[in-house]
Amino acid sequence: MIERRxxxxxxxxxxxxxxxxxxxxxxxxxxxxxxxxDKLCFxxxxxxxxxxxxxxxxxxxxxxxxxKGKSLKDEDVLQHLPVGTTAxxxxxxxxxxxxxxxxxxxxxxxxxxxxxxxxxxxxxIYAPKYDFTTSKHWVVHLACMCHSFHYxxxxxxxxxVHRFSHGTMPLRNIFKNCTYYWGFAAWMAYYINHPLYTPPxxxxxxxxxxxxxxxLFCQVGNFSIHIALRNLRPPGSKTRKIPYPTKNPFxxxxxxxxxxxxTYELGSWFGFTLMTQCLPVAxxxxxxxxxxxxxxxxxxxxxxxxxxxxxxxxxxxxxxVL
Amino acid sequence: xxxxxxxxxxxxxxxxxxxxxxxxxxxxxSDVAPKKKRGPGALATAYLVIYNVVMTAGxxxxxxxxxxxxxVRGSYHGLYFSIEKPLKFFQTGALxxxxxxxxxxxxxxxxxxxxxxxxxVFLTWAVTHxxxxxxxxxxxLLFVSAWTITEIIRYSFYTFSLLNHLPYLIKWARYTFFLxxxxxxxxxxxxxxxxxxxxxxxxxxxxxxxPNKYNFSFDYYTFLILTMVSYIPLFPQLYxxxxxxxxxxxxxxxxxxxx
Numbered sequence: 283m284i285e286r287r288x289x290x291x292x293x294x295x296x297x298x299x300x301x302x303x304x305x306x307x308x309x310x311x312x313x314x315x316x317x318x319x320d321k322l323c324f325x326x327x328x329x330x331x332x333x334x335x336x337x338x339x340x341x342x343x344x345x346x347x348x349x350k351g352k353s354l355k356d357e358d359v360l361q362h363l364p365v366g367t368t369a370x371x372x373x374x375x376x377x378x379x380x381x382x383x384x385x386x387x388x389x390x391x392x393x394x395x396x397x398x399x400x401x402x403x404x405x406x407i408y409a410p411k412y413d414f415t416t417s418k419h420w421v422v423h424l425a426c427m428c429h430s431f432h433y434x435x436x437x438x439x440x441x442x443v444h445r446f447s448h449g450t451m452p453l454r455n456i457f458k459n460c461t462y463y464w465g466f467a468a469w470m471a472y473y474i475n476h477p478l479y480t481p482p483x484x485x486x487x488x489x490x491x492x493x494x495x496x497x498l499f500c501q502v503g504n505f506s507i508h509i510a511l512r513n514l515r516p517p518g519s520k521t522r523k524i525p526y527p528t529k530n531p532f533x534x535x536x537x538x539x540x541x542x543x544x545t546y547e548l549g550s551w552f553g554f555t556l557m558t559q560c561l562p563v564a565x566x567x568x569x570x571x572x573x574x575x576x577x578x579x580x581x582x583x584x585x586x587x588x589x590x591x592x593x594x595x596x597x598x599x600x601x602x603v604l
Numbered sequence: 605x606x607x608x609x610x611x612x613x614x615x616x617x618x619x620x621x622x623x624x625x626x627x628x629x630x631x632x633x634s635d636v637a638p639k640k641k642r643g644p645g646a647l648a649t650a651y652l653v654i655y656n657v658v659m660t661a662g663x664x665x666x667x668x669x670x671x672x673x674x675x676v677r678g679s680y681h682g683l684y685f686s687i688e689k690p691l692k693f694f695q696t697g698a699l700x701x702x703x704x705x706x707x708x709x710x711x712x713x714x715x716x717x718x719x720x721x722x723x724x725v726f727l728t729w730a731v732t733h734x735x736x737x738x739x740x741x742x743x744x745l746l747f748v749s750a751w752t753i754t755e756i757i758r759y760s761f762y763t764f765s766l767l768n769h770l771p772y773l774i775k776w777a778r779y780t781f782f783l784x785x786x787x788x789x790x791x792x793x794x795x796x797x798x799x800x801x802x803x804x805x806x807x808x809x810x811x812x813x814x815p816n817k818y819n820f821s822f823d824y825y826t827f828l829i830l831t832m833v834s835y836i837p838l839f840p841q842l843y844x845x846x847x848x849x850x851x852x853x854x855x856x857x858x859x860x861x862x863x
Contacts, residue, residue, distance in 0.1 A: 473814075473819045473820065473821070474819065476814060476819070478814040478815040479814075479815070479819055480815050480816065480817050480819055483817045484817075558819070559817065559818065559819060560818070560819040560820070561818040561819060561820035562819075562820060
């Protein structure tokens with residue numbers, strides 16, 4: 283527990299040569315561990331706990347007013363917090379952290395490279411007689427271009443477009459996420475680039491053409507949404523605003539959907555499924571759809587909570603449906 | 605605004621901060637309220653009691669069937685056939701337990717329960733039922749007996765718990781018999797899957813090969829091998845979890861023994 287430590291004005295006036303009004307007070311705020319009564323540290327805002335516990339660098343700290351509540355933000359100022367004369371903060375160690383950018387680059391770089399390994403039929407994947415051969419089906423080449431384009435786009439967006447709210451995420455996420463992305467990429471690539479691959483039979487070339495149009499449309503759409511979201515937020519800030527349609531027609535979907543980036547992403551993979559007519563791709567699309575729906579619903583709920591004037595016509599991910 | 609005190613409490617999640625203690629301070633007020641467990645309503649409780657009674661009865665039927673068949677035949681071999689139908693019925697019925705968790709009338713994890721029930725159902729249908737040749741194996745009797753005794757105890761445990769009259773004997777049995785029954789069951793299961801392998805490979809059971817128009821393949825033989833391998837990390841975790849539960853539950857021996 284802290285003893286009365288706050289005395290900015292007193293200290294400032296003392297510094298200016300005036301009488302020290304509160305001689306028992308020193309500037310700043312001292313933090314003690316209430317349970318063990320150990321002195322944790324001396325803070326002037328939520329950050330420098332790590333000066334005393336270097337293993338708990340800032341990204342690992344979660345300081346909150348309620349043990350089960352949300353973390354305080356870095357920008358929060360002590361005076362503006364809803365505390366009485368006695369304020370209790372709860373500290374939680376978030377565990378080892380890793381930056382979002384690192385995670386994204388790794389989880390997207392893997393599928394890009396893995397797919398190409400299957401496309402070029404490097405040894406030990408298929409029977410030796412097929413090593414370094416190429417498929418005779420043009421849809422296989424098309425699929426490789428689309429898949430590679432998709433992940434290249436993601437990598438570039440991570441580097442140049444996205445503005446992240448949090449710098450980091452828990453370290454264990456990278457293993458979980460990479461397993462998912464890399465695993466599915468390898469599974470899909472194995473079948474599409476297999477010597478015994480069967481190109482779409484149901485509607486043949488027409489199917490592939492339509493699928494390609496859907497895929498490209500949704501790629502452009504997804505990119506448009508990412509740009510629109512980026513422009514909502516000035517560089518270096520973490521403000522949150524309601525996204526609205528812009529001059530770009532691909533963003534007009536904001537009228538009906540809260541998270542059109544997910545809608546377009548689903549559309550892209552649906553197109554890819556149609557293009558390759560491959561069951562593992564369908565599985566990947568389905569699993570991604572479920573995960574994105576969960577995220578979209580969460581985001582939609584936060585929008586509704588945060589903004590009272592949130593457009594009522596919008597659905598989380600699928601217009602009117604979901 | 606003057607703050608009279610600011611605490612930073614390392615609650616149960618943070619590691620203990622070690623530094624020299626400092627003067628007299630207020631003891632931390634625990635803001636962590638105990639999670640209020642809202643048990644199932646009266647209707648749900650009635651339903652669950654009926655469910656657990658029926659399941660106890662069902663597995664007793666299987667137990668009796670096994671004993672009778674043994675006495676009639678005079679040997680341990682081929683007893684599976686005498687209890688095949690009730691085994692399939694009651695083991696498959698356990699799928700309802702996943703629903704119970706999903707709906708919330710039972711406070712267990714859907715994922716964990718789902719995993720346990722599905723693995724049992726998998727063994728019953730996708731291995732024992734599907735591969736006729738293993739049905740006469742002794743390993744089948746091994747896991748069926750283990751399951752039977754376990755389930756009789758488990759379902760009576762739930763029944764009595766719901767009625768708030770749990771005899772210590774049942775609780776003790778539930779948390780002790782597993783020490784033998786669990787390894788016994790696992791052995792029976794693994795041996796049965798192993799016995800099924802050659803037949804699966806020969807007939808290509810449940811397998812799909814390339815080329816096909818959905819560009820998909822599945823090798824059930826490899827899948828079964830991977831299933832067997834998965835027992836290696838999974839079984840010890842579950843076993844030691846039960847052992848930890850046992851220590852926790854049976855530690856309050858003195859308080860309950862008078863029941």
